[in-house]
Amino acid sequence: NAGVTQTPKFQVLKTGQSMTLQCAQDMNHEYMSWYRQDPGMGLRLIHYSVGAGITDQGEVPNGYNVSRSTTEDFPLRLLSAAPSQTSVYFCASRLDRGTYNEQFFGPGTRLTVL
Amino acid sequence: AQSVTQPDIHITVSEGASLELRCNYSYGATPYLFWYVQSPGQGLQLLLKYFSGDTLVQGIKGFEAEFKRSQSSFNLRKPSVHWSDAAEYFCAVGAYSGGGADGLTFGKGTHLIIQP
Numbered sequence: 229n230a231g232v233t234q235t236p237k238f239q240v241l242k243t244g245q246s247m248t249l250q251c252a253q254d255m256n257h258e259y260m261s262w263y264r265q266d267p268g269m270g271l272r273l274i275h276y277s278v279g280a281g282i283t284d285q286g287e288v289p290n291g292y293n294v295s296r297s298t299t300e301d302f303p304l305r306l307l308s309a310a311p312s313q314t315s316v317y318f319c320a321s322r323l324d325r326g327t328y329n330e331q332f333f334g335p336g337t338r339l340t341v342l
Numbered sequence: 343a344q345s346v347t348q349p350d351i352h353i354t355v356s357e358g359a360s361l362e363l364r365c366n367y368s369y370g371a372t373p374y375l376f377w378y379v380q381s382p383g384q385g386l387q388l389l390l391k392y393f394s395g396d397t398l399v400q401g402i403k404g405f406e407a408e409f410k411r412s413q414s415s416f417n418l419r420k421p422s423v424h425w426s427d428a429a430e431y432f433c434a435v436g437a438y439s440g441g442g443a444d445g446l447t448f449g450k451g452t453h454l455i456i457q458p
Contacts, residue, residue, distance in 0.1 A: 327436025
C-alpha cells in the first residue's frame with residue numbers, strides 16, 4: 229500500500245493563479261480531509277469528505293474548493309491564490325468518520341503564493 | 343466543542359534524559375485522545391491513542407502516555423530520548439459527533455529539540 233499520496237511536493241504560484249493539489253489513498257477509506265499547517269497555528273481543517281459525493285466545510289474553507297468523485301481521490305482547488313494561502317497542506321484519511329480510527333497523513337505540499 | 347492545549351511551544355532535552363510533553367483537553371465526555379509525531383518535512387504519524395480502559399497506554403518508539411481524567415490531561419513520556427526523537431509533537435482529541443463535524447481537534451504542537 230502506498231497509503232496517502234500528495235502531489236506536488238512543492239509549488240510556487242503568483243497571486244490570482246489557480247491550481248489543484250492532488251490527494252489519493254489506496255486503503256479504501258471513506259473519510260478524507262485537508263488541513264493547512266502554519267507556524268504557531270497547528271493543523272486547521274479546510275474541508276472533509278465522509279464518502280464519495282459528500283463534502284463539507286471545516287474550520288478555514290474560504291478560498292478552497294473540493295470534490296469527491298471517487299473513494300480514492302480528494303483534490304483541493306485554489307480558485308484564485310492569495311499570499312495568505314502560503315502554507316503546508318496535508319491530506320489525511322481514515323476508515324470512516326469515527327475519530328477512534330487512526331488517521332493517516334500524506335507527506336504534504338508546501339505552497340508559496342507570491 | 344472540544345479543545346486541546348499544549349502549553350509548551352518548545353522543549354529542549356539532553357540525549358538520554360527523560361521527556362514529558364504536556365497536553366490538556368476540554369471535552370464534555372470521555373474523549374478519544376491521540377499523540378502524533380511529525381518529523382521534519384514529513385506528514386504526521388500516530389504514536390499512540392487512548393479510548394478507554396487502562397489509563398497508561400503504550401505506543402511506538404518507546405513512548406507512553408497517561409490519561410488523567412481529574413486533570414483533563416494526556417501527557418506523553420519517554421524514559422530516555424534519542425537524537426532521532428527531535429520532531430514536532432501534536433496532541434489531538436476526538437469526539438464522534440455523528441452530526442457532520444470532523445470531530446478531531448489538534449493542539450498547536452510542541453517542538454522537541456535534543457541536545458547532544
